[in-house]
Amino acid sequence: MSEDSVACGSERLGENPPNEERIRKIVHVDMDAFFASVEQRDDPSLRGKPVAVGGARQRGVVAAASYEARVFGVRSAMPSVTAARKCPDLIFVKPRFDVYKSVSAQIHEIFAEYTPLIEPLSLDEAYLDVTENLKGMAIASEIAEEIRAKILDRTGLTASAGISYNKFLAKMASGHNKPNGQFVIPPAKGQAFVRTLPVAKFHGVGPATATKMQALGIKTGADLEAQSLEFLQRHFRSGGEYYYWIARGIDHRRVKPDRVRKSVGGENTFFDDVHDLPGALEKLSPIIDKVWRHAEQKSLYGRTLTLKVKFADFEIITRSRTEQAPFATKVAVERTAHSLLAPVFPTSKGIRLLGISISGFEPASRSDGVEQLALAL
Template structure:
C-alpha cells in the first residue's frame, strides 16, 4: 500500500483507461488443467507439512474457507478432503510470460504485480480500440484460448478502482467503474474491502466508528493522519475515488516484505518467533515465485505505543533457503530480547535482491 496519497495537483489531463488483470486461482487452476484427477476437487498448492502454507486454493477449496497464505494445518482442518499439490513455479513462470506477451500486443505500459496479476494502461493502446472493456474482453478470450485458463478484469480510470473492479465479478468476469460511478462505488464499500486495508486496520477504523468508504470520506485529512500516520493521506484520497499513481512499466523494486499486526500485544520471544513463521513463509514463497534472492534481512518491530525499530543484517551470498531466512530473522529478534515494550507488529523483509526476471514487481506489502 502506498505510504502517501496522490498529489491532486498531479491529476492526469485526460481520463485514463486502466485494466487490472487477475488470473483466477492461478496456481491451482494450472494444476487442475494439467491433471484431470484434480478437476472439480478441492486443491491447495503448497506444503502439506505442519509448517506448510497454502500458496493458492482452487475455488472448490475456497468454498470451505481455504485461502492463500493460510497455514496448511488450518486448511486441512477446514477441508479434510483437501488435496495438496507441490508448486511448479517454472511452469507458472512460463505461462505468466505467455500471458504477458498477450498484454504486450495491446500496450507496452504493463506493471506486473506478480506472476498472475498486472495493471495495463490502455489509454493509447496499440490496437486503436476505443473502449477499454473491449480490450479486456479480447485479452481474456486470448488467455482462455491459448492457456485454457480464466482471467478476471477490472476496468476503471485509476489503479485503485481497477483493482476493486477485478474482484467484483470473479471468477471469469469483468467489471467497469466509470468516472461517474467511482465516488458512489467507494462510498458503499466496507473498509475491509479496500485494497491495502487489512483486518487490523479495518478493526481500527471500526473502533473509530468508520465502517464504509463514505465514513472515511467524512473525516478530515488531519484526523486520518493523526490516527493512521502517512497512510491517512492515502485513505483520504481513495475514499474520494482519487488515485493518480501511474502504471509503471517494468517496475522493479528492491525488497520483498511481510508484516502482521497482532490482536494482542506480545512480550515473550517464543510467541513472537511463532508469529514470524508465516511471515517468513510468505517472503520465501515470493522469492520462489519470482526467482529472486536477497542478501539483506531486515526485522521490523512496532511497539504498542507505535514506536518502530528496525534491525538488519547483510550476508555475503544471497539467502538460499527458507531455513536460512528463518535462522537469520530469529537471530535478529533474539539479539533484541528482552524488548523494552510490548510488541504490536512484526515484519520481515529481504533486500539487495538479485533479480531473475525484469518486469516483476517484487516489493510486496503483504498484510495478514
C-alpha cells in the same frame, strides 16, 4: 469520437474540460485461482475437486486454493491443518513455481500486444494502462475481453478484469465478477461505488488498519469519506492522505512498467521447532543459498540484510544491519546473518520460522565494481 474523448467500458465519456488531465483507462487483470487452476489444467483428475497448492504437513501453508475449496472457507495463507479441517476431502498439491512463472510469461506476452505500460503485481495479476494502446481500440472493456479470450485460448486458464479510470478502482472492480468475468467502474460512478464498500475490502487497507478504522466508527467508504484529511493523517500518518482520496474515488498513481524491486528474500517454516543456535544456523543455510542465488541471477546487490524470526508462540522479531557497501559475496551475507541470529540465543521459546531479505540495492554498475574489488582482495 474525437481525439479528446474517451470510452470506458460501454459508457463513453465526453471531452475533458480545458487544462484538465485526460481521463485514463486502466485495466487490472487477475488470474482466477492461478496456481490451483494450473494444477487442475495439467491434471484432469483434479478438475472439479477442492485443491490446495501447498504443503499438507502440520506447519504447511496454503499458497492457493481452487474455487471448489474456497466454498469450504479454504483461503491462501491459511495453515494447512486449518484448511484440512474445513475441507476433509481437500487435495494438497506441491507447488511448481517454474511452471507458474512460465505461464505468467505467456500471459505477459499477451499484455504486451496491447500496451507497453504493464505493472506486474505478482505472477497472476497486473495493471495495464490502455489509454493509448497498440491496437488503437477506443473501449477499454473490449480490450479486457480480448485479453481474457487470448489468455483462455493460449493457456487454457480464465482471468477476471476490472476496468476503470484509476488503479484503485480497477483493482476493486476485478474482484467484482470473479471468476471469469469483468466489471467496469466509469468516472461518473466511481465515488458512489466506493461509498458502498466495507473498508475492510479496500485494497491497501489491511486487517490491522481495518480494525482500527472500525474502532473509530469507520465501517464503509461513506464513513471514510466523512472524515477530514487532518483526522485521517492524525490517526493513520502517511496512509491518511491515501485513504482520504480513495474514499472519493481518486487515485493519481500511474501504472509503472519499470517497478523497482525493493528487496529479495526467502523464509522457511520448520516441521519441528529449533531450540539452539547450531540447529538454527543449519536451518538458515539453505535460505541464504536460495536468496543469494536469486540476488546474483537478477544482479540485485543490496546494503541491508534483515533477519526474520518467528517463535513457536507466533511472536515475530526482525533484526537488520546496513553496511557501507553492497553485499558482494554469499560469505558476506552468511557472516552478517549469523551475527544477527546469534544474539537471539539462548531463548526459552522454540523457533518455527527463519527468513532473510536483502534490500537497499545499488545500481548494477556500482555493485559490479564493488563485487570485483571485494573478490580481488
